[in-house]
Amino acid sequence: MKNIIVAEAQGFCWGVRRALDIVDQHGAVSILGDLIHNKQVVSQLEKKGKKVIHEVTGEEGTPIVITAHGTDIKNFRLLEDLEMRVVDTTCPLVSKIYEVGHQLESEGYQILIIGDRNHVEVKGIASRMKDPIVVNDEAELVAVKLPSKVGVISQSTFSQQKFDKLVALIAQSVDNLKINNTICAPTKKRQLAAEELAKKVDIMVVVGGFHSSNTKKLHAMAQQHVESHHIETKSDLAAEWFLGKQEIGIIAGASTADWIIEEVCSQIREFGDQ
Ligand code: SF4
Known part of the structure; x- marks a missing residue:
């Protein structure tokens, strides 16, 4: 047996559940990107009139949903310019990463994001920082020249093990290093x-x-x-x-x-x- x-x-994590609940409270909406990375759930949403779009044209005729991962700040500006209604389901734990990054910048740290530069969440974080360095692995890390004052933040879903390894390597070449482990709970x-x-x-x-x-x-x-x-x-x-x-x-x-x-x-x- x-x-x-x-x-x-x-x-579902707390942030995804929250995003789905918010979307459920609305009728027809256009979701910018996958609300969650799960084809089966996305196709169920589509059956309820929630269509997925990959760019904003202004012709949608529905409110635009920002997913739990957040999005590039440029998309918010575009939506504002187009005077479109926004349903923002960005996970508060992702918004917290923006805050932590801004705080580090205000203290004069060069932001280094540990995460996948092609992931929508990382794109959203990076778009809010001033020329951030983004590294996903050791190969990417050795390819960048680090300044002497670096503030580290990470993608919320990054591997804790990989994060620890990368931080140990960064510490070898940075004098003034401030680490904020923003992998979510x-x-x-x-x-x-x-x-x-x-x-x-x-x-x-x-x-x-x-x-x-x-x-x-x-x-x-x-x-x-x-x-x-x-x-x-x-x-x-x-x-x-x-x-x-x-x-x-x-x-x-x-x-x-x-x-x-x-x-x-x-x-x-x-x-x-x-
Ligand atoms: S930050 Fe964490 S809790 Fe929020 S959506 Fe991402 S994985 Fe879920």
């Missing part, structure tokens, strides 16, 4: 849960959008300890993964709906009975 253990910290909790669970099971299944930054990090974390598979839905599961495995760990990224996790668990139970 297989034992399926679902991590305590899983499913739900992400830290989830990463810890993934690690703890991965240490005690025979296989991990990490559920979440293939483009979801936080889900990819959970998968990478789990892989350090045990065989792990990143899936989006139950249809990505393969029965042979579970042959001879008794303890099965499940964790989901911040954009994964509870019903998707439940379907995954049911499918694995069905495999067990075959």
Whole structure:
């Protein structure tokens, strides 16, 4: 009999839940980018008249939703110029990163953002800072010349492990370094849960959008300890993964709906009975 253990910290994070609740309170809206990085949830929203757009034209005829990740400040300016109604669901924990960055700048620090420059959240943070340095890994870090006074902030969903490693390297070449670990509490909790669970099971299944930054990090974390598979839905599961495995760990990224996790668990139970 297989034992399926679902991590305590899983499913929608607080910020995503909040964003979905806000959007739910409105009728037809145009969502600028994916409200969450989960195709299944986005397609459900589309069925409710919430369409996803990737740029603002001014012809939308609906309020424009800014997602939980926030957006480039240029988009806010454009919306203001176009006098369009904005439904801003930027997670308060992302807004907090803007504040921390501004505070560091006011103290004369050069901002260094640890995160993926192509991620919408990082683009939003970077657009609010003065010429920030953005690094995602060691290779990017060695390619930049750091000034003597650096203030570090990070993408909210960055890996704690990677953050610690990069900060240790930065500390070797910066005299005046101020570090603000802005990885959000739900992400830290989830990463810890993934690690703890991965240490005690025979296989991990990490559920979440293939483009979801936080889900990819959970998968990478789990892989350090045990065989792990990143899936989006139950249809990505393969029965042979579970042959001879008794303890099965499940964790989901911040954009994964509870019903998707439940379907995954049911499918694995069905495999067990075959
Ligand atoms: S991952 Fe953290 S910062 Fe991002 S939406 Fe969720 S709670 Fe907010």
